[in-house]
Amino acid sequence: MTSSQDVDTTTPDIDLKVHGDSKPEEDPIDPLDELPGEVEMSIFDHLDELRQRIFYSLIAVAVGVIGCFLAVKPIVQLLEVPAQGVKFLQLAPGEYFFVSVKVAGYSGLLLSSPFVLYQIIQFVLPGLTRRERRLVGPVVLGSSFLFAGGIVFAYLLLIPAALKFFISYGADVVEQLWSIDKYFEFVLLLLFSTGLAFQIPIIQVLLGALGIVSSKQMLSGWRYVILGAVVLGAILTPSTDPFTQSLLAGAVLGLYFGGIGLVKLTGK
Numbered sequence: 010m011t012s013s014q015d016v017d018t019t020t021p022d023i024d025l026k027v028h029g030d031s032k033p034e035e036d037p038i039d040p041l042d043e044l045p046g047e048v049e050m051s052i053f054d055h056l057d058e059l060r061q062r063i064f065y066s067l068i069a070v071a072v073g074v075i076g077c078f079l080a081v082k083p084i085v086q087l088l089e090v091p092a093q094g095v096k097f098l099q100l101a102p103g104e105y106f107f108v109s110v111k112v113a114g115y116s117g118l119l120l121s122s123p124f125v126l127y128q129i130i131q132f133v134l135p136g137l138t139r140r141e142r143r144l145v146g147p148v149v150l151g152s153s154f155l156f157a158g159g160i161v162f163a164y165l166l167l168i169p170a171a172l173k174f175f176i177s178y179g180a181d182v183v184e185q186l187w188s189i190d191k192y193f194e195f196v197l198l199l200l201f202s203t204g205l206a207f208q209i210p211i212i213q214v215l216l217g218a219l220g221i222v223s224s225k226q227m228l229s230g231w232r233y234v235i236l237g238a239v240v241l242g243a244i245l246t247p248s249t250d251p252f253t254q255s256l257l258a259g260a261v262l263g264l265y266f267g268g269i270g271l272v273k274l275t276g277k
Contacts, residue, residue, distance in 0.1 A: 058132060059132060062128040062129075062131065062132050063128075065124075065128055066121075066124070066125045066128050069121040069124040069125060070117060070118055070121045070125065071117075072117075072121070073116075073117030073118065073119075073120040073121035074113050074114055074116075074117030074118070074121075075113075075117070076117065076120070077112070077113040077114075077116040077117040077120065078109065078110065078113035078117075081109045081112055081113050081116075084112055084113075084116055085108070085109065085112055085193075088112070088193065088196055088197075089192075091164065091168045091169045091172055091196070092172050092176075092187070092192065094176065094185065095172075095176065095185045095186075095187050095192075096185065096186050096187070097186075097187055097188070097189040097192060098186050098187065098188060098189065099189060100188050100190075101190075104188070104189060104190050105189060107190065108189055108190050108193050111193060111194075111197065112193060112197070115197050115200075115201065123153070126149065126153075130145060130149065144214075144215070144218055147214075148211055148214070148215065151210070151211050151214070152208060152211045155204075155207040155208055155210065155211060155264075156204040156205075156207060156208065157204075158207055159203040159204035159205070159206060159207030159208075160200050160201075160203065160204045162203060162207070162260060163199050163200045163203035163204070164200065166256060167199055167203060167253055167256060167257060168196060168199055168200075170252055170253050170256060171195075171199070171253040174252060174253065203257065203260075206241065206257065206260070206261055206264075207260075207264060209261060209264045209265055209268055210264050210265075210267055210268030210271060211268075212268075213227060213265070213268030213269065213271065213272055214268065214271050214272060214275070216272075217271075217272035217275060217277035218275065218277065220277070223272070223277055224269050224272040224273040224277055227265075227268075227269045227272065228269055234262065234265055235262065238258040238259075238261040238262045238265070239254075239258050241257075241258065241261055242254040242255065242256075242257040242258030242261065
C-alpha cells in the first residue's frame with residue numbers, strides 16, 4: 010500500500026522590483042542657504058537702485074557736514090583739549106577756515122555714517138541668504154561699537170601720550186607754538202585710523218562664520234600677528250615715538266586675540 014505525501018506546490022512570495030534608470034537623490038538644500046523672498050531684477054533696476062541709494066547717502070553726508078560746520082567751534086575746542094599748554098597759530102590766511110571745513114567734513118561723515126550704512130545694507134540685503142542675514146545685525150552693531158571705542162581710545166590715550174612726548178622732548182629748547190592745520194591733520198588721522206584698526210575682531214568673526222579661517226588657524230599664526238601689529242602701529246600713528254606705537258600695537262594684539270575668543274565661542 011503506497012502512501013502519498015502532500016506536496017506544497019505554493020511558491021514563496023518574492024518581491025519583484027523593477028530596476029529602472031533611477032537618479033541619485035540630491036541632498037536637500039539647507040533653508041538657511043536660501044534667498045528669502047527672492048525677486049528678479051534686471052541689471053538696469055539694480056543700477057537705478059544703486060543710483061538712488063548713493064544719492065540719498067550723499068544728501069545725508071552733505072546735511073551732516075553743513076550742520077557740523079555751523080557748530081564747528083565747539084568741536085575744534087574739544088579736539089584741542091589733549092594739547093594742553095600749547096598755543097595754536099594761524100600761519101597762513103584762511104588756515105583756520107580750511108581747518109574748520111576739514112573738521113566739519115570728518116565730523117559730518119561720522120554723524121551720517123549710520124544712514125549711509127543703512128543704505129548699503131538695504132542694497133546688498135536681497136542677495137544675502139538667511140544664514141548671512143543672521144550676521145548683519147551683530148556685525149553692524151559690533152562694528153559701530155568698536156569704531157566708537159577706537160575713537161575714544163585714541164582721544165583719551167593715544168593722542169595725549171603722543172602730544173606729551175612731543176611737548177616734553179623740546180620743552181627746554183623751543184616754545185610750543187603749533188600750526189593749527191598740522192595739529193588737526195595729526196589728530197584726525199590718528200582718530201580715524203585707530204577706529205579702523207579696531208575693526209579687526211569683526212573681520213575675524215566674518216572669516217570664521219564663512220568658514221574661511223578657523224580659530225585654530227588664527228592662533229597658529231600668532232608670531233606673524235605680533236609682527237604685523239608692530240608694523241601697523243608704526244604706520245597708523247603719525248608720531249614717531251615708540252610709546253604711542255607700542256600702545257596702538259598692544260591694543261591691536263588685544264583685539265586680535267579677543268577676536269579669536271569670539272570665533273572660538275561660535276564653534277569655528
